[in-house]
Amino acid sequence: MSYSLAKVDRIIDHYGADAEALIQILLDIQHEFRWLSRETLLHTADRLGLPMNQLYNVTTFYKHFSLVPQGRHAVSVCVGTACHVRGATRLLDRVAQGFKLSPDETSADEKFSLKTVSCLGCCALGPVMVVDGKYMSNPTSNEIAEIVEECE
Amino acid sequence: MSKLTSVSALDELRKDILSRRDPKKTKLSVCSGTGCRAYDSEKVIDSLKSGIKQHGLDDKVDLVTTGCHGFCELGPVMVIYPDGIGYFKIKPDDVDDIITETLSQGKVVDRLLYVDPEGNVITKEHDIPFYKYQNRAVFGSNQSIDPKNIEDYLAIDGYQALATCLSSLSPEEVLETVKKANLRGRGGGGFPAGQKWEATRNAPGDVKYVIVNADEGDPGAYMDRSILEGNPHSVLEGLLIGAYAIGCQKGFIYIRQEYPLAVEHLDRAIEQMRELGLLGENILGTGFNFEISVHRGAGAFVSGESSALMSSIEGKVGEPRPKYIRTSISGVHGRPSDLNNVETWANVPLIINKGVDWFTSIGTEGSKGTKIFSLVGKVNNTGLVEVPMGMKLHDIIFKIGGGLRDGKKFKAVQTGGPSGGVIPEDMLDLPVDFDALNKVGSMMGSGGMIVMDEDTCMVDVAKYFLEFLADESCGKCVPCREGITQMLHILKMICAGEGQPGDLELLEEIAAMTKACSLCALGQSAPNPVLSSLKYFHAEYEAHVNDKCCPAHVCKELITYHIDPAKCKGCGKCLRNCAVGAISGTKKEPHVIDLDKCTKCDTCFMVCPPKFSAVTKLSGNETLPVSES
Numbered sequence: 001m002s003y004s005l006a007k008v009d010r011i012i013d014h015y016g017a018d019a020e021a022l023i024q025i026l027l028d029i030q031h032e033f034r035w036l037s038r039e040t041l042l043h044t045a046d047r048l049g050l051p052m053n054q055l056y057n058v059t060t061f062y063k064h065f066s067l068v069p070q071g072r073h074a075v076s077v078c079v080g081t082a083c084h085v086r087g088a089t090r091l092l093d094r095v096a097q098g099f100k101l102s103p104d105e106t107s108a109d110e111k112f113s114l115k116t117v118s119c120l121g122c123c124a125l126g127p128v129m130v131v132d133g134k135y136m137s138n139p140t141s142n143e144i145a146e147i148v149e150e151c152e
Numbered sequence: 153m154s155k156l157t158s159v160s161a162l163d164e165l166r167k168d169i170l171s172r173r174d175p176k177k178t179k180l181s182v183c184s185g186t187g188c189r190a191y192d193s194e195k196v197i198d199s200l201k202s203g204i205k206q207h208g209l210d211d212k213v214d215l216v217t218t219g220c221h222g223f224c225e226l227g228p229v230m231v232i233y234p235d236g237i238g239y240f241k242i243k244p245d246d247v248d249d250i251i252t253e254t255l256s257q258g259k260v261v262d263r264l265l266y267v268d269p270e271g272n273v274i275t276k277e278h279d280i281p282f283y284k285y286q287n288r289a290v291f292g293s294n295q296s297i298d299p300k301n302i303e304d305y306l307a308i309d310g311y312q313a314l315a316t317c318l319s320s321l322s323p324e325e326v327l328e329t330v331k332k333a334n335l336r337g338r339g340g341g342g343f344p345a346g347q348k349w350e351a352t353r354n355a356p357g358d359v360k361y362v363i364v365n366a367d368e369g370d371p372g373a374y375m376d377r378s379i380l381e382g383n384p385h386s387v388l389e390g391l392l393i394g395a396y397a398i399g400c401q402k403g404f405i406y407i408r409q410e411y412p413l414a415v416e417h418l419d420r421a422i423e424q425m426r427e428l429g430l431l432g433e434n435i436l437g438t439g440f441n442f443e444i445s446v447h448r449g450a451g452a453f454v455s456g457e458s459s460a461l462m463s464s465i466e467g468k469v470g471e472p473r474p475k476y477i478r479t480s481i482s483g484v485h486g487r488p489s490d491l492n493n494v495e496t497w498a499n500v501p502l503i504i505n506k507g508v509d510w511f512t513s514i515g516t517e518g519s520k521g522t523k524i525f526s527l528v529g530k531v532n533n534t535g536l537v538e539v540p541m542g543m544k545l546h547d548i549i550f551k552i553g554g555g556l557r558d559g560k561k562f563k564a565v566q567t568g569g570p571s572g573g574v575i576p577e578d579m580l581d582l583p584v585d586f587d588a589l590n591k592v593g594s595m596m597g598s599g600g601m602i603v604m605d606e607d608t609c610m611v612d613v614a615k616y617f618l619e620f621l622a623d624e625s626c627g628k629c630v631p632c633r634e635g636i637t638q639m640l641h642i643l644k645m646i647c648a649g650e651g652q653p654g655d656l657e658l659l660e661e662i663a664a665m666t667k668a669c670s671l672c673a674l675g676q677s678a679p680n681p682v683l684s685s686l687k688y689f690h691a692e693y694e695a696h697v698n699d700k701c702c703p704a705h706v707c708k709e710l711i712t713y714h715i716d717p718a719k720c721k722g723c724g725k726c727l728r729n730c731a732v733g734a735i736s737g738t739k740k741e742p743h744v745i746d747l748d749k750c751t752k753c754d755t756c757f758m759v760c761p762p763k764f765s766a767v768t769k770l771s772g773n774e775t776l777p778v779s780e781s
Contacts, residue, residue, distance in 0.1 A: 022467040023450050027409055054468075061469045061626075062450030064409060081372030081566065081602045082528035084616050089708075090754040097731060097753070117410070118371035118620075122190040123528035124225035124535070135190040141731035141755050 007032060008040050012047050019048040022058060026065060034070040071106045071113035073151045075099060076130045080119030083126035091127040091138060092116065098144035111151070155429030158437040159319045162311060165428075169303050178213045178255065179233040181295045185220030185381055186374075186413055187535075192244070193228035199247040207251055216304070219294045219382015219417075222536040223282055226266070231277050231295060238277030239264035269532070269554060282533045285551050287514065289522050290498050291375075291538045294382035299417045302424040305385040311430060313504035317393050318438040326397035326504070327353065333503045333511045334520050339365055339456075339493030340571065340597045341673070342519070342586035345500075348490055351480035353398045355488035360400045362391055363465070363484070363491040366407035366414070367449050367456035370569030371620060373600035375524040375536050376494035380407065380414035383498070384421040390497035392430070392442055393504060398490055401441045406461050409448040418446060453570075453624035457672045458483075458491045460626070471626045472672035493598070495524060515541035519585040523596065525567075527553050529603040530560060539584065546580035549603055560605035563704075564688070568597030570617045570624075571677035573684025574610060593684040595677070609706035610689040611696050615643040617681040625674060632675025635666030639682055648709040651697035656686065701772025708752050711771045715756075717742035718777075719766035726756035726767060742766075 011028045015021035025044060030036055036059055045052045059065040077092045096102055101114040122128055125137040131147055139147070156162050180200065184193050197217055204213055221229045226240035230250075237260060239250065246264060253259040266274045274280050297304035305311070317326050331346030352360055364387060368376040380387060391403050407415055422444055425431045433441045447465050454460050455470030462484045464470035483489025499521060503511045512520050519541040525548065528534045532554035539548055545565060549555070556562055564574040567584075573594035575582065582588055586596050604613070618640040627633045639662050642655050663679030670676045686693060695701045702710040715726070715735075720742040727735045727743055734750040737743030745756070760767040768776060 020467040023464065024448060024467075027448055027450055057469055058450075058467075061471075062452050062455075064451040079371070081370075081569070081600065081616070082526075082534070085529050085602060085604055085608050085613065087754065090752075093751070094731070094753050094755065097751070118369075119374055120186065120190070122187045122224060122227075123372070123526070124187070124227070125190060126528075128190075138758070140729055140759060141753060142729055145731075 004033065004040065005043050008043055009047070012044065017047055019050055022048060022050065022055070023062070026055075026059060030065055035066045035068060038067075068106060069110055071110050073112050073132055074115070074130075075101075075112055076115045076117045077103075078118070078120050078126065078128040078130070079116045080123070080126075082119070082123035083128055086126040087138065088127040091129060094139075094141050094144055095129055098141060098148055153424075153427050155427070156436055157429065157434075159315045162306075162315050162436060166306050166309075166312075169307050173307065176234060180213060180215045180255075181218050181221075181231045181233065182215065183219070183221045183227060183229045183295070184217040185224075185378055186411075187220060187224035188227035188229060189413075191227045191241075193242075195244045196228050196230075196242050196247060199244045200250070203247050203251045204255070207256065209251070209255055213255055216296075216298050218297060219299050220378035220536060221295045222286075222288075222291060222378075222538075223280075223533065224535040225533050236276045236278055238266055238275075238280060240266055281554065282535070282537070282552055285543075285547065286538050287522050287540045288538045289502060289514070290386070290495065291379065291382075291524055291536065293386065294378070297383060299382050299384055300420055302385060302421065302428065305383070309505060310385050310501075311389055313501035314389050314392050314396075314430075315436060316504055317396055318436055318440055321504075323353070323397045323399060326393060329508055330397065330500065330503060333508045334518075335496065335499055335503060335511070336519060336586060337493055338495035338499070338523065338598070340568070340595065342596055345492055345496050348480055348492065349394060349398050351478065352400075352488045352490040355481045357488050359402070359485075359487050360398060361484050361487055361489040362395045362398060362400045362403045363461070363489055364391055364403070364405040364407075364494060364497055365456060365458075365461060365491050366405060366411075366494050367461060368408060368411075368494070368598060369453040369456045369624075370598045370600045372528060372566075372569055372602050373526045373598050375526055375599050377408075377411045377414050378536055379494050379498050379524075380411070381417055384414075384418045385425075386498040386501060387494055388418075388421060388425060388444070390500035391444070392435075393500050394490065394492070394497065395442050396440055400490075401443065403442065403444045404465050404484065405444060405446045406449055406455075406465060407446065409450060415446065415448060422446070452626070453620075454626045454672070454674050457674060460672070461491065462489060469626075471628050472674075474671060495599075516583060516585045516588075518587050523584060523599060525584075525599045525601040527601050527603070529566075529601075530557050530605040530608065531555070531603040532557055541585055542583040544580065545575065545582050545584065548584070548601065549580070553603065556603065556605050560607065562603070563606050563608055564604045564610065564685075566594075566602040566604065566613065566681070567600065568595035568677075568680070569600040570621050571595060571673065571680055572597045572600070573680045574604070574613065574688060575684075576688040593680060593687060595680070607704055607706070609702055609704040610685040610692050611643065611647055611702070612704075612706045614682045614685045615640065615647055618643060618678070621674065621678045625678075629669075629671035629675065631666050631669035632671065632678065635662050635670070635675065636678050638662050639666070639679070643682070646693070646696045647702075647707040649696075649700040649707075651700075653697070655697055656690075656693055660686065695772065699772045701774070703771070705769035705771055707771075711752065711769045712747055713745050713750055713752060713756060714768050714770055714776055715743050715745055716766050716768050716776055719764050721764055721766075723761065723764070725759050725761065729755050729759045731755065
C-alpha cells in the first residue's frame with residue numbers, strides 16, 4: 001500500500017471507519033493532501049462500505065472539496081458583502097489579471113490557486129486579499145505583481 | 153483537574169480560582185480574534201510576553217489573550233484593567249512604550265488612545281461612543297476571559313446557571329423560564345426558542361438531540377464565529393441547559409470548517425469540560441448525562457437550513473427536505489431534534505442567572521434582550537456591536553458607527569444578508585426588532601448590517617446577493633433554482649446596459665413566484681434583496697434600463713474612466729500604476745486615458761492623490777465638467 005493511502009487509513013481509523021463521519025474524514029484527507037484524488041476516494045469508499053457515487057455526490061456538493069490538485073500558494077479574495085460594497089469585484093479583476101487565473105482555478109504548475117471566500121471578519125480592511133494567510137487591504141495592480149514575484 | 157462530582161464541588165473550585173486572583177492586579181486584555189490577527193496581533197502578544205518577562209513584571213501583570221472585542225476597525229485592540237484604558241492599532245514597536253510607561257509607571261501612551269472625529273482623545277475604553285451606547289450582555293465577557301482556559305469562564309460565574317438548573321430546577325421549570333423570557337432565535341427567523349424546545353420535549357421518543365447551528369453563512373456577518381472563538385463555554389453551557397430541559401443526552405455542534413480558530417477553541421473547551429466532569433455521565437453528581445460531537449461543515453450555505461444541516465450531520469449531502477413534519481419531531485436519524493443558533497444558546501445561561509425580569513426588561517414588546525450585529529460597509533467604526541432590541545437604526549449607524557466614511561452621504565443599510573433587504577434613509581427611525589424589520593421587507597437575519605453610501609449601486613447589490621444565492625441554491629426545487637437564475641440573468645443584462653422595457657415588471661413577477669413556491673427559506677427569502685431595492689430605489693433601476701446609466705458609477709459596462717484636464721497636474725502616478733498601459737501624458741501635463749485599452753480596473757481612480765481627484769467616472773449622458781480656463 002502506498003504511503004498516502006496509509007495516511008488515509010489513519011484518518012479513517014481515527015473516526016472508527018464510521019460511514020456517518022464521511023464528511024469529517026474527507027475534510028481531513030483534503031487538508032492533508034490539498035485535494036481528493038480518485039485513488040483516495042476509491043479507497044475511502046471501500047473502507048467505509050459506501051458506493052463511489054455517494055462520495056462523488058458529497059464531494060461535488062460541498063465547496064471545500066477539490067477533485068483537482070490545489071496550488072502551493074493559496075490566494076483568496078474576500079467577496080463578502082462588506083468587501084463587495086467597498087470594491088471587491090475590481091480587486092478580484094486585478095488579482096485574476098495579476099496571477100493569470102480565474103476564480104477557482106489552479107495554475108498549470110500547481111503554484112497558485114485562486115479562490116473567492118465570503119467574509120473573513122476583517123471588514124475594516126476591505127476589500128481584502130489573503131495570500132498564504134497574509135492579509136492585504138485593496139492592493140493595486142503593481143502591488144499584486146510584486147506578490148506574484150515574491151512567491152516561490 | 154479532577155472531576156467535579158457535585159454542585160458544591162463546582163462552588164469550591166470557583167472559590168479556589170477566585171482566591172488565587174487579585175482583582176486589583178493589572179490585567180492586559182489583548183484581542184486575538186480573527187480580525188485582530190489579520191493586523192498581526194499575534195506579534196504584539198509575543199512581544200508583550202517577552203517584554204513583561206524581561207522587565208520582571210510577571211508577578212504584577214496578567215496578560216490575557218482574548219477573543220474578539222468588537223472594535224475590529226482599530227485592531228489590534230487592548231484594554232488595561234482595572235483602569236479600563238483602551239489602546240488601539242497597536243504595533244509590535246509600541247510594546248516597549250506600553251511596558252515602560254503604562255505598566256511600569258502608570259502613564260498613558262497618548263498615541264495609542266482613541267481619537268474621536270472631532271479630535272478629542274478618550275482614555276477609557278467604555279467612554280468611547282462605539283462602546284458607550286452598546287449593551288454587551290452576551291458579547292461583553294469576551295474581553296475578560298481567555299477562551300482556552302475554562303478557569304477564566306468559571307471565574308465569571310461560568311456553569312453557575314447549569315448548576316442551578318441541575319440542582320434546583322426541574323426541566324419543566326427551565327423550559328417555562330425560557331418561554332417566559334420570550335427568547336427568539338437569533339439565527340434569522342426569530343422563532344421562539346422555548347416553543348421549539350417544548351415541541352422537541354413533547355415529541356414521542358426516548359432519544360432526542362440538541363444542536364448548535366454555527367453554520368454562519370451570511371457573507372457579511374461574523375458574530376457567531378466571534379462568540380465561539382471568544383467564549384465557547386457560554387454556548388456549551390446554554391446547550392447543556394437546553395438538553396436538560398428537553399431531555400436529551402446527546403448534542404451536535406455544526407460549525408463551518410472555514411472557522412478554524414473557532415473549531416480549535418470549541419474542541420479545547422469540550423475537552424476541558426470532559427476533564428472537569430461537565431460532560432459525560434452523572435454530571436455534577438445529578439444523574440444528568442450528556443455528550444457532544446462537533447461536526448465541521450464543508451462549505452454550503454444551504455446547509456444552515458435546519459433539515460439540510462441535520463442531513464449533513466448524518467454524513468450526507470446537506471439538502472433541505474419539505475418540512476410537513478418538523479425537525480423537532482423528526483430530525484437527525486429521524487429523532488426529535490432541537491436546533492438553535494449560537495447566539496441564542498449563549499443567551500440561555502444569562503436568562504437563568506439574571507432572571508426573566510432582567511431579560512424582558514431589555515428590548516421591545518415582541519423582541520426581548522440584545523442582538524449582536526456586524527456593523528460593516530461604508531461606516532466609520534466597523535465591528536461587532538451588541539445593542540438592546542428596539543434601538544433605532546439611526547443610532548446604531550451614527551452614534552455607535554460614527555456615521556459614514558469620507559464624509560459621504562448615507563444611501564441605505566442592508567440587514568439580514570442574502571435573505572434580507574435594503575432600508576433607505578427615510579426609514580432610519582426604525583427600531584431593530586424582528587417584526588419591524590419584516591414589515592419593511594427586510595429581516596433581522598443573523599445580524600449583518602451593511603451600511604451603503606452614495607457610491608453604492610443598489611442594482612449591483614441586488615445582483616451581488618443573487619449571484620451568491622444562485623451559487624448556493626442546492627437546485628433541488630425548481631422555483632428556487634430557476635427563479636434565482638432568471639432574476640440574476642435579468643439583473644446582469646440591466647447592469648450591462650442591455651435592460652429592456654418590461655424587465656422590472658418581469659423581475660417582480662419571478663420574485664413573487666420564487667417567494668411563494670420555493671421549498672426552503674433560502675428560496676423563499678431570495679427575492680428580498682431584489683424586491684426591497686426595487687421598492688425603495690426604483691429610479692436607480694430605471695436609470696440603468698432606460699438611460700443606460702449607473703448613477704453610483706459602479707456597473708463596469710456602464711461607466712468610462714476619464715482624467716479631468718482641469719484637475720490633473722501630471723504627477724504620473726496613474727500612468728505608472730496602470731497595468732495595461734492605457735494612460736499617456738508627459739510630466740506636469742494633463743494625462744489621458746485610452747478608452748480602447750482601459751480595462752476599468754479602478755487602479756487610476758484609487759491612486760490619484762485626493763488633493764487632485766482628477767480621475768472621474770462617467771456614466772450615461774454625463775460629461776466632464778467644463779473647465780474654467
